[in-house]
Amino acid sequence: MSDDPPETGVGAPEDRAPAGTGTGAAAPAAPSPQPGSGRGRAFMVAMFFLVPALVLLGALVLYPIFFSVFRSLYDRTGDAFIGLDNYQKMFTSAGTFIAVRNTAIWVLVVPALVTSLGLVFAVLTERISWGTAFKVVVFMPMAISFLSAGVIWRGVMWEQDPNRGLVNAAFGSAIDAFGGKGVYPGAGPSQADLLEPQGQAYVTSRTLSPGSTVEIGLFRISEEQVPEDAATASPPSSAAGDAIAGVVWLDFTRGGGGEQGVVDPTEVGLPGVAVEAVSGGTVTASATTGADGSFVLEGLLAGDYTIRLPASNFSEGFQGFTWLQSPLVTPAIMVAYIWIWAGFSMVVIGAGLAAIPRDVLEAARVDGATEWQVFRRVTVPLLAPVLAVVLVTLIINVLKVFDLVFVIAPGSAQRDANVIALEMWRASFGGARDFGLGSALSVFLFVLVLPAMAFNIRRFRTEQR
Amino acid sequence: MATVQETAVTGRPTGALGRITRFLTRGPVQIFLLLEGFLWLLPTFGLLVTSFRDVADNTASGWWNAITEPSQLTVATYKRLLADDGMVRAFFNTILITVPSAVLLVAVAALAAYAFAWMKFPGRDAIFLVVVGLLVVPIQVALIPVARLFGLLNLFGTIPGVVLFHLSFGLPFAIFLLRNFFVGIPHELLEAARMDGASEWRVFSRVVLPLGVPAIASLLIFQFLWVWNDLLVALVFADKTSQPLTVAIREQMRQFGTNIDIIATGSFLQMIVPLIVFFAFQRYFVQGLLAGSQR
Numbered sequence: 001m002s003d004d005p006p007e008t009g010v011g012a013p014e015d016r017a018p019a020g021t022g023t024g025a026a027a028p029a030a031p032s033p034q035p036g037s038g039r040g041r042a043f044m045v046a047m048f049f050l051v052p053a054l055v056l057l058g059a060l061v062l063y064p065i066f067f068s069v070f071r072s073l074y075d076r077t078g079d080a081f082i083g084l085d086n087y088q089k090m091f092t093s094a095g096t097f098i099a100v101r102n103t104a105i106w107v108l109v110v111p112a113l114v115t116s117l118g119l120v121f122a123v124l125t126e127r128i129s130w131g132t133a134f135k136v137v138v139f140m141p142m143a144i145s146f147l148s149a150g151v152i153w154r155g156v157m158w159e160q161d162p163n164r165g166l167v168n169a170a171f172g173s174a175i176d177a178f179g180g181k182g183v184y185p186g187a188g189p190s191q192a193d194l195l196e197p198q199g200q201a202y203v204t205s206r207t208l209s210p211g212s213t214v215e216i217g218l219f220r221i222s223e224e225q226v227p228e229d230a231a232t233a234s235p236p237s238s239a240a241g242d243a244i245a246g247v248v249w250l251d252f253t254r255g256g257g258g259e260q261g262v263v264d265p266t267e268v269g270l271p272g273v274a275v276e277a278v279s280g281g282t283v284t285a286s287a288t289t290g291a292d293g294s295f296v297l298e299g300l301l302a303g304d305y306t307i308r309l310p311a312s313n314f315s316e317g318f319q320g321f322t323w324l325q326s327p328l329v330t331p332a333i334m335v336a337y338i339w340i341w342a343g344f345s346m347v348v349i350g351a352g353l354a355a356i357p358r359d360v361l362e363a364a365r366v367d368g369a370t371e372w373q374v375f376r377r378v379t380v381p382l383l384a385p386v387l388a389v390v391l392v393t394l395i396i397n398v399l400k401v402f403d404l405v406f407v408i409a410p411g412s413a414q415r416d417a418n419v420i421a422l423e424m425w426r427a428s429f430g431g432a433r434d435f436g437l438g439s440a441l442s443v444f445l446f447v448l449v450l451p452a453m454a455f456n457i458r459r460f461r462t463e464q465r
Numbered sequence: 466m467a468t469v470q471e472t473a474v475t476g477r478p479t480g481a482l483g484r485i486t487r488f489l490t491r492g493p494v495q496i497f498l499l500l501e502g503f504l505w506l507l508p509t510f511g512l513l514v515t516s517f518r519d520v521a522d523n524t525a526s527g528w529w530n531a532i533t534e535p536s537q538l539t540v541a542t543y544k545r546l547l548a549d550d551g552m553v554r555a556f557f558n559t560i561l562i563t564v565p566s567a568v569l570l571v572a573v574a575a576l577a578a579y580a581f582a583w584m585k586f587p588g589r590d591a592i593f594l595v596v597v598g599l600l601v602v603p604i605q606v607a608l609i610p611v612a613r614l615f616g617l618l619n620l621f622g623t624i625p626g627v628v629l630f631h632l633s634f635g636l637p638f639a640i641f642l643l644r645n646f647f648v649g650i651p652h653e654l655l656e657a658a659r660m661d662g663a664s665e666w667r668v669f670s671r672v673v674l675p676l677g678v679p680a681i682a683s684l685l686i687f688q689f690l691w692v693w694n695d696l697l698v699a700l701v702f703a704d705k706t707s708q709p710l711t712v713a714i715r716e717q718m719r720q721f722g723t724n725i726d727i728i729a730t731g732s733f734l735q736m737i738v739p740l741i742v743f744f745a746f747q748r749y750f751v752q753g754l755l756a757g758s759q760r
Contacts, residue, residue, distance in 0.1 A: 145694030
């Protein structure tokens with residue numbers, strides 16, 4: 001796949017034109033005039049070949065450029081001449097300015113990232129036997145539409161719930177592994193007079209002394225949250241002289257009935273709840289409830305204790321990042337863009353790499369250069385022209401990014417993720433019908449690609465010499 | 466290939482010891498690339514699995530649950546997609562837009578490219594430079610003027626309108642690509658034909674076109690994919706009856722969650738054609754795509 005020299009829009013690097021043909025004053029390849037035909041006839045024949053293309057290009061590409069410039073000087077309906085007001089609005093109206101700013105961020109960040117990633121992939125794949133397979137895998141996203149790519153990535157990122165969204169699931173399992181989620185997230189005490197909140201923890205509002213018992217009811221716990229081995233709870237009968245005994249139970253009788261604050265016969269204990277005895281601000285004993293919700297805090301000296309259910313019991317754990325809203329939405333879309341274009345960059349740079357003479361690299365290695373030095377001092381400088389082509393190509397494409405933002409960002413986030421090409425569509429066809437502003441945005445986009453156009457033309461002319 | 470060469474040149478030990486050393490030094494690279502390759506495949510694989518799960522399963526849990534519970538996989542989603550008239554129609558619209566756009570482009574561009582490469586007429590080089598300049602024109606700049614023009618010509622909202630737009634914006638690249646290829650055809654071949662009294666049309670159709678097949682193939686494939694994958698042009702110029710798959714799927718995305726079955730299956734249907742083309746014509750595809758990547 002990478003064996004073919006790449007051609008890029010910036011003039012085919014391996015121009016197939018042999019010397020002496022083609023355009024240019026020096027080209028001797030002028031067709032010899034047909035016998036008996038004048039210049040006029042030759043011109044007519046040439047026109048026959050050219051007219052379809054020139055008419056289409058003139059009517060649907062060239063003329064629209066001029067019309068857009070002209071249209072951008074009029075208001076939204078096209079009735080009133082308003083000069084440069086649309087251009088002023090573009091940079092002052094908050095909604096449109098976000099688009100201009102985001103496009104600037106895109107151009108600054110993405111082409112450089114994609115080119116570097118492509119360079120790394122291209123250099124590394126040279127060293128492995130399955131490099132071609134890797135290239136096919138990374139290049140494949142180039143073949144599919146931005147729409148499909150957008151659907152794919154929206155699927156990856158849109159769900160905030162780590163149980164459903166892949167990226168959040170990955171982050172979630174990593175974060176929760178460091179002790180995030182509690183056993184009964186969101187639960188609270190059923191007896192407001194017994195327990196009061198302390199941050200996310202709950203503490204008894206009265207003190208207890210060793211030898212006494214306590215019954216702590218919790219609710220706001222769904223049935224799935226109760227472990228299967230949970231047994232029916234029963235009130236503690238007594239406690240030893242140096243201990244406080246108690247039960248933590250689900251103060252909720254299935255099917256109704258039952259009295260709040262009382263351990264009713266069918267109500268179950270809540271296993272796995274951490275319970276602490278606190279005296280003078282320090283934890284003096286701790287326990288975890290058993291299957292029937294019972295616990296015993298032992299080894300207590302005489303004194304007053306409050307019982308605390310620490311916050312870790314109720315922590316919601318990792319809730320997932322909201323990828324597709326501000327401020328993460330633009331970086332999220334950029335990731336999808338990089339996923340698509342890394343293959344392009346890798347293949348073009350890979351072809352450039354294949355053209356570097358092996359003995360140059362070997363000479364450097366024989367001279368004792370490390371792999372990093374070879375890469376930094378030999379490979380990269382030799383690749384500079386190819387890297388420039390990749391970078392310019394990417395800048396042009398990033399300027400025009402539309403589909404991906406349009407598809408990945410949900411309606412509510414499109415304002416925050418906006419880019420010029422999208423705002424052009426939104427202003428003109430997305431409801432506002434402001435063809436004046438839309439034209440101004442499209443002309444601005446056109447002006448932004450003008451340097452690339454000049455670059456192409458200059459490059460083409462030097463190649464023809 | 467590179468591995469073999471390097472070993473030979475630097476005279477590294479071969480055999481078991483050499484292989485172990487090489488594996489140890491290459492190990493991190495292998496693992497890194499393996500991981501990257503996995504990361505690159507995972508999102509697409511996720512969509513594939515999602516498209517075979519019912520809405521209820523997809524809203525309840527992530528697609529990876531289907532790996533441990535394969536019973537969740539069902540073709541019912543695809544049956545529903547094929548029973549959806551709007552989607553089926555959009556699929557055929559996509560073909561009706563794509564095939565003419567690609568074929569007409571080759572015809573119009575080949576004629577012009579021949580003129581630029583092998584005919585002499587005043588202003589030839591200047592006009593060709595304009596064509597080169599038009600390579601990077603953003604299509605946004607033409608949307609409003611062409612919409613107005615199509616409105617006057619009753620082409621707005623029709624398949625021919627969408628085709629015409631794709632045809633025109635494909636031309637700069639197509640002419641550029643074919644002209645560069647035609648110019649490389651040995652000029653003795655053309656001269657010989659002309660000496661025999663062949664007309665320009667005969668030289669074009671009997672000599673240049675047959676020799677230009679590789680470039681034409683690249684162009685056909687590239688334009689096919691470009692148009693097949695287009696969203697913006699169709700979004701502006703097509704209406705409900707002429708819209709291709711990309712626009713139809715995009716409309717379903719307003720309710721991403723509840724319409725996930727149509728979206729995922731539709732996207733896969735939309736994607737499978739370019740993927741087949743990609744694997745079947747990789748060589749031409751890479752050439753064409755890279756050459757046209759600035760559009």
